Structure formats: structure tokens, C-alpha cells
Amino acid sequence: MRLRVLAVLGALLCFIAVILSVLLLRSISSTTTQDVQLSRLAAMNRFVQLASFDNDPLDIGALQLEMDTYSELFNEGLIINIGGRQLSSGNIDPLDPVVSTAMRDASINLEQTELQDISPFSSSTAVLARPFGDATQVLGSVILQANLEPARSTILRGWSIVVIATLSACAGLLLLADRLSTWVLRPVQQLIRAVSELARTQKPRPLQAAGPPELRALSRSFGQMAQSVTDSLEQQRELIAETSHQLRNPIAALRLRVDLLKMRLGAQALSGEVAAVEKELRRMENLIDSVLLLASAEHRVSEANSYSNAQTVETQTASLPAAAMLRDEIERHTARAAQLKTPLLLKIPQQEPDEIYVECNEYELQMMLEELISNALKYAAGAPIELELTAASRTVEIAIRDHGKGLPEPDLALVSRRYWRAEPAGQIAGTGLGMAIVQSLAKANKGTLSVENAVGGGLRAALQLPRGQASVAAGANDE
Template sequence: MRLRVLGILGTLLLAIVAIASAMLLQSVSRDATADLQLNRISALNRFVQLATHADLNSDMSLLQLEMDTYSDLYGEGLLINLGQRQLVSGSIDPQDPEVAQAVRNAELNLGLLQLPPIDPFSDATALLSQPFGNSAQVLGSVTMQVKLETARTKVLEKSSVLWLMVISLGAALLLLADRLTSWVLRPVHRLNDAVNDIAQHQAPVHLEEQGPPELRQLSRSLSRMAQTMAESLEQQQRLIAETSHQLRNPVAALRLRVDLLKMRLGEQADPAGVHAVESELERVETLLDGVMRLASAEHRLTEQRAGDALPDAAVRGQQIDVGQMLAEEVERQSEAARLLGNQLVLDASATSEPEAIAWCNGFDLQQMLAELVENAFKYAPGSSIVMGLELHQRTIGIHIQDHGPGMSAAELENAADRFWRAEQVRHRQGTGLGLAIVDRLARVNAGGLTLESSPGQGLKATISLPRHTKESEIHDES
């Protein structure tokens, strides 16, 4: 933006300099032309007087001598017509069309006493002509060929000085414009950086008040807005966490009352009705548990953003043997898979990788694996579920592949949103928070969640985490 503003100002200044230079050049040219014209007309009048008093029958040698002296001194030609006689000195050519025309005009009592404006880049000469005689007739004329070289040199010298002054002034104005532009735009850039920082970290910022009063006021307003937004986000997160926590007590009390009611009614209790109530209570408990875990993950993620956290040792947490973690999860979930008709398989390469060590929080990884496996049990019943891993230079990819109905591309875009569920599975029990929790926990551990699927070919969920290697240890120590 600064370059664009300076470009516009520079163009305007260049136009001003060009106009000012042209006007000053014309002024200098007019002054030089007026001085030269005044001087040459004075010389022209002198020769008119000499020619007027000359006797046609007398010797013209004195007049010729005066003319030659003048031509030698100034390098200019003279042509005097006196009756039938013609005197010439210098380089003027009587046969030149312009000279001949000036002589004819003088015979008609039309003098030429105006010099054209001096052009410093031209080498042309100029003519002055004045007739003389009595009131009845024109007796002769004096024509002078004016040499403009000296005047041009003076015009160039003065113009060069003026151009230098104008260019210096233009450069000073451009430098001043650069300072003013920086003074105005520096707060604008700070505001832009602050807005990007707020959008990325969702944390309050304090802006130094700089620039014009309007931008100072804008900085104060933005600081207040960022503070208000941060407080609002914190209040929302606190409200969700506190509400979820407070709801656990009445839900637990309801479950206790249902159990007591079953004991009192005994065989008179309606099994279907009691089961429905218990199912709803279980659903509410599952939902509250999911909301709490999601709120905790998002709060940790917000804190990391606010601190501009990087995947260093503090965030990475622990060195986790991913292969061993997968083997333990398969062992833990095998019985549940058997009861649901699923086959939970661990890729043999997962346990054979000697350097499958990831930087992450162990409890978070266990939660992510459990959520993805339960998600596969729920939406891909009776199918095989394969767990494995892929090693990359800086990351480890942990993938869980089911062989259920899969998702469309449009559904994959929304799968990690809170409370989102595909249309075809909304009749099944679920909260729509599982993939959202996995996504937030993966990001908390400096990783990410990617989903791949084609309708009818199952869903492949991959958790990417920072990989621990010897090179990373050397990098951390440095």
C-alpha cells in the first residue's frame, strides 16, 4: 500500500515538476529574449541613423567600416539597402528567402522588430529589419541577422540551475511524502497485524497509539473490541464447562430415583418404559461427557493460540510408543468388537516399526483412538476395522480404516463440526461430537485429523502427530 501511495504521489510530483520546469523555462527564455531584443534594436537604430545621414554620392566606406566592425565583434550579419546601393557585412546572405522577404517588407514600410522566444535546443538565427526615410517615401532599410548562441547558453545555464532547484524541491517533497505516508500507514499495518493476530489466537491485544488522531482512536477501539471478544469467549467456554458440570448432579439424581423406583415397583414396573428412561439418561450423560471433553480440548487449543504455542517439548508432552499404544487399544476393544460382530485388526507393520515414537499427551491419544474405534463400531457394524500407522520424516500418521458405508465429499467437509451427523445415521444413537473431539485433541498436540472416504468403501481417519527422532532431539537441544 505504501508503494502504491508513493507511486501516486510521485506521479503527481513529477507532473508538478514538469509543469513548473516548463513555466520557468518559458520565463527565462522570455527574459533573455527581451534583453537581447532591446540590445539589438538599439544597435539597429544606430545603423538606421548612420544610413539616414549618409550621402548617396559620398563614400560609403565609413558606413561599411562600422558594419564590418560590428559583424566582427558580435558575429552577426548586416544588410543596408540605400537606394540602389546595398551594403553587406558578416554572414548574412541577401539571396536567402527569409532575408529577401524581410527586405521587401521593409520597402513597404513594414519593420520586423520582434525576436521569437529563444529555444535553447535550436541553432537557428533571427532577423530584425527597420525601414527609414521621410514622411513621403522609404529611402532604405537596415536588416540585421541576430545570432542567438550566446543567449541560448545563458538560457541553458539559468534553466539548469532552475531545474536542479525544482528537482531538489521535488525530491524533498517526495521524501516528505514518504515520511507522511509511513506515519499514516504504519498504524494501519499494525492494525492489520493485530486483526490477523486476533483472528488466529483469539487473544486480546494492546495497540500502541500512533499516527493521526483518527487512527489513534481506531487503535483504542480495536483494543477494546479485542478485550471484549476475549472476555466473551472465555465466558462462553466457562459457561459450557460449568453448565455441563452442574447438569451431572441432577442427572445422577434422576438415575438414582429410577433405580429406587424399579426396586419399589418390582414386577409391576414397565420394563420398556424403564429402559427408555434409562436410555435417555445414558444419552444425556454421554452428551454431557462429550461436551465436557470438547470444551476442555477447545479451551486448551485457545490457550495455545493465545500464547502463540509451537510444537516444542512443553506442548508435545510425552514420547509415546504409538505401536504399543495401538496394540493396547486393540486388546482393550477386542471384546467389544466381538460382541458387535466387528473384527478389529492391527496391521503387523505397526508393531514392527522401531522408531514409531510420537510427541503427544498419552491420555489424549488414548481418547482419540477410543473415539475413532467406537465411531467405527457404531457406523460400520459387522465389518473389519484395521488400525495401522505410517512413518514420515517429521510426522506419524495413525490411521483407522473401517469398511462401512463411508461418506460423500460434502459430508466429509462437515464431519468434524460439533453436533453434525450424516442424514442417513441420525436415527442411531450418538452425539455428533466424536470426530470434533478427535480433531481438537489432535490440534492441541500440534497435529491434525484427516478423513478420506468414498461412498460404499468405508471411512479412513488419520491422526497426524509430530514424530520424535534423533534429529528432533538434536534440534531441541540446540
């Protein structure tokens, strides 16, 4: 934005400077031309007066002497036609088409005393003609071939000074435009960075008051708004976490009373009412655990995006053997998978699979894999579930693919939304927070979660996480 503003402002200022310089150039040319024209007209008028005297031999000799002196002094040619005689001096050719045309026009009382504006690129000579006589006839004419070279040199010097001054003025104006645009736009750029950082880290960035008064007021207003938004988000997180934590005690007390009631009722405790109460208790416990876990995951995302906590986040991650982590998760879910008659298949690269490490928090990686595998077992039981590990130069992808019904395309974008559940899932236990938790934990570990319909049917959930260094993990294990 600064470059665009600078380009427009600089172009406008330079355009004004160029317009002024053009006016100055034309003024110099016009003034010099006028001076030359006035001086040459004065000289021609003098020769007209000399030629108007009685043209005896002595007068003709004096006139020729005056003409020769003038031509030698000013390096200009003269032709005077009088009484059928033609006197000439200097380097002028009567047969030159321009000179002959001027002589012919003067013979019919047409004078040529106007000069075109002189410039460094115009001709070095110009022909002027002045007829003279009485009221009834033309007695003669004075033809002057003016030397414009001194005038051209004078104009060239003046133009050079104007051009140099214009270039200097343009450079100064561009520098002024740069300073002005920087002064005006620096607060705007700081505000843009602060907005981006607030969206990423949910923490306000202090803005330095600079620029025009309006932008200073805007920076102060944004700082106050950002602080209010941050405080509100923090209060919401604390409220959710504290409320969920405080609900544990009454739910634990309620479960204790249900267990005591079951002991007192004995065989009657198997009634549907008691089972329904236990089911709702389990649902509330799962919901509270999920809410607390989601709050913790979102807090980790905020820490991971904050520059001030970058070192703390790095200490919470480690290089983990991805294949070993997947094998451990398969072992944990083997009993449940066997109960649901769902094979768990592991696909890993055949070339040195033990050297594929993933940079992640170990507990959080276990939680993500737990949620994705449990989700596949809930919604696609009875069909194989494939756990696939692939590695690139900087990332590792862990994909869990089931062979269930999949999801309609419009629903894929809603998978990680809080409390959203697919339509057929009404009879399946769950809170609708699992995928949101996985997505938040993936972001906290500088990774991503993508969900798509697999080729051939089913759903494919893939975690993209940074690839770790084998040496780091090996060193940690040696200790």
C-alpha cells in the first residue's frame, strides 16, 4: 500500500514540477526570441534610415561600409536593394530560396519581421525583410540574415538550469512524498499487523501512537477494543473451565447416590429408570471432560501462536516415533475392535519405518489418535479401519480411513464444528466435541486436520504434523 500511495503522490508532484518547468522553458525561449527580434528590428530600421538618404556615390560607399562593419561585428549577412542597386555584406546568398523569397515579398511591400520561438533545436539562422519607400511606391528593401547561434546558446544554458532544478525538485518531492507516506501509513501497517496477530494469538499487541492525530486516535481505540476482546475471551475460557470443574463435585455426589440407591434396591435396580439415570450421568461426565479438554486445547493453540510463549511451547513437544505410537494405539483398541468385528490395519513405509519421527506433544498425539480411532469404530464398525503413515521432507501424515458410509460433501466442512453431529448419529453416544478437540490440538502442535470422503467409500481423517529429527529422539532415549 505504501508503494502505491508513494507512486501516485510522487507522480502527481513530479507532474506539477514538469508542468512548471515546461512553462519556464517556454518563457525563457519567448523572452530570448523577443530580445533578438527587437535588436534586429532596430538594426534594420537604422539601415532603412541610411538607405533613405540621397543615394549619391559617397552615400552608397558609406552605406556599404556600415553594412560591412555590422556583418563583421555580428556575423550576419545584409542585402539592401535601393535604386536598382543591390548592396550585400557578410555570408548571405541572394540565390538562397529563403532569401530570394524574402526579397520578392519585400518588393511588393510585404515585410517579414516576426521570428519563431527560438530553441536549442531550431535553425541557426533566420531571414528578416523590411521594405521602405514613400506613400506610392517601394523604393528598396533591407534583407537581414540573423545569426541565432548566440541566442540558442543562451536558451540552452537557461534550459539546462531549469532541467537540473526540475530534477532536483522531483527528487526532493519524491523524498518528501516518501516521508509523508511513511508518516501517514506506518500506523496503518502497524494496525494491520496488530489485527492479524490478534486474530492468530488472541492477545493484544501494544501500538505506538504515531502519525496524524486521527490515526493516533484509531490506534488507541483499537488497543482498547483488542484488550476488551481478549479479556472477554479469557473470561469465557475461565468460566467454561471453572463451571465444568465445579460440576464434577455434584455429578460425583449424584453418582454416589445412584450407586447407594442401586445397593438398596437390589434386584429392582435393574429397572429402566435407574439405567437411564446412569446413562445421563455418563453423558454429562463425558461432556464435561470434553469441554475441559477443548478449553485446554484452545489454550494451547493460543500459546502456540503467541511469540512470547514460543519457547514454552517448544519445550512441550518432542520427536516421537510415529510407527510405534500407532502400534500402541492399535493395541489399546484391539479388544474393542475385536468385539465390534472391525479389523485394524496398519500401513507404514517398508523402508526404515522406525526412523519416521513426528514433532508433537506425546500426550496430545495420543489423545488425537484415540479420538480419531474411536470415532471410526463408532461410525464404521464391522468394516476394516486403516491407519496409514506417510512421510515427506518436512511433514508426517497420519491418516485413519474407515469403510463406512462417509458424509455428504456439504457436511465435511462442519465436521470440526463444536457440538455438530451427523444426522444418522442420533443413536450413537457422543458429545460433538471430539473433532473440534483434535483440530485444536493439531493447531497447537503446528499441524492441521483434514477430513474427506475416501475413494471407494468411507471417511478419511488425516493429521499433518511437523516431521521430527531422529537424532533428537535417540538422544532423549539414551538419557
